[in-house]
Amino acid sequence: MCVTAVLMSLAMNSAGAVITPAKKPVPNNCVPLGDWIVPGSGKASQQEVIARAAKASVVLLGETHINADHHRWQLQALAALHAQRPNMVIGFEMFPRRVQPALDKWIAGELSEKEFLRAAEWDHVWNTDASLYLPLFHFARMNRIPMLALNIETSLRRQVAEKGFYGVPVEEREGLTRPAEPSQAYIDFLLPIYKQHDRKPKKDDETTQDDPDFRRFIGGQQLWDRAMAQILQQALTRSTGAEKPLVVGVMGTGHVLHGFGVTHQLHDLGVKSVAALLPWDSDKSCKNLVAGVADAVFGVLPHVAESFRPQFQRLGIRYEMGRGGAVILQVEKNSIAEAAKLQDSDVILEMAGVPVKTLEDVTTIVKRQAPGTWLPMKVKRDDQEMQVIAKFPAAKH
Secondary structure, eight states: OOHHHHHHOOSBOTTSOBOOOSSOOOOOSSSOBTOEEETTTEEEOHHHHHHHHTTSSEEEEOOOTTOHHHHHHHHHHHHHHHHHOOSEEEEEEEEEGGGHHHHHHHHTTOSOHHHHHHHTTHHHHTOSOGGGTHHHHHHHHHTTOOEEEEEOOHHHHHHHHHHOGGGSOGGGSTTOOOOOOOOHHHHHHHHHHHHHHOOSOOOGGGOOTTOHHHHHHHHHHHHHHHHHHHHHHHHHHTOOSSSOOEEEEEOOGGGTGGGOSHHHHHHHTTOOOEEEEEEEETTSOGGGOOTTSOSEEEEEOOOOGGGOOOSSOOOOEEEEEETTEEEEEEEOTTSHHHHTTOOTTOEEEEETTEEOOSHHHHHHHHHTOOTTOEEEEEEEETTEEEEEEEEOOOOOO
């Protein structure tokens, strides 16, 4: 699971329907709405922050994926940075490398929105409301800014987490080099996050930093960070112009915080000039606003569940085609799939009596499910076939 997703907690329930907060968040005063704050120093102007960031080689813009205000802030930051450095490249965590041709065609104006999202396999590889991201994609196309796919396949992250980096054959590593070793501070930072979603029945004090599963978890996160850092670094080194482009990375906040993730890997790759900018929700605890958490943060509104209605149902799995159906790579915590007791490595053969033959079959069938309905599935686990029922909760009013 993405560190950012665990850090920020799931803001939606297992059906993709909204969970209503028990009480409204109480604003704090450390990062006022619409203000820039340099952690450890204090308030700064937009001009100061952007001018300083624009001098870097790489700028990282964090986000919580479902917070619309975070994406509005990213668009504003991109526009301001572009005004300073029009020679720009934007990398997106949301896309695995294999869909790079779709990004190139989008920037060239060869695809409509619908064609682009289908070619980029959006519903399969990211499965978050595309309307949150489309303004960023349109900004890039309108200004002919190259878009880069930063991510790798979920299956590769899983292999490394299970077997270690050198346990995966070279030809299956998507060109990745071994990640830089994590700092002790990063290990300390990840341990409580790992405990939040570790499925094994352990007491809280039983998981230590030497736990083999935890070390594999760290390896998976490092690989993710390294993958994105390598593409960002390559955008700099492969530039043939007299002036290097400003390379911007759009990614989850968990990859940006404290310089532990992508920044650490960029430094190891020789890219020392990195600026990290983050949105800061007005209800976020002031104790987290410490020097080094980012170069600057911008005050935004927190995600408000009532204002965000998903356009479709979600089963809560990441998968790929193989073995006669949809092979589950990951079951999301608190999802419909988890409630249905689906497991990693299960193969979904049929859904509602319809054979699963393509990636789109799964998303199409799930999207058709009305709130309150049950979806029967034929699943193969090991060598046995079984029936599994996914139950979609009734809509809340």
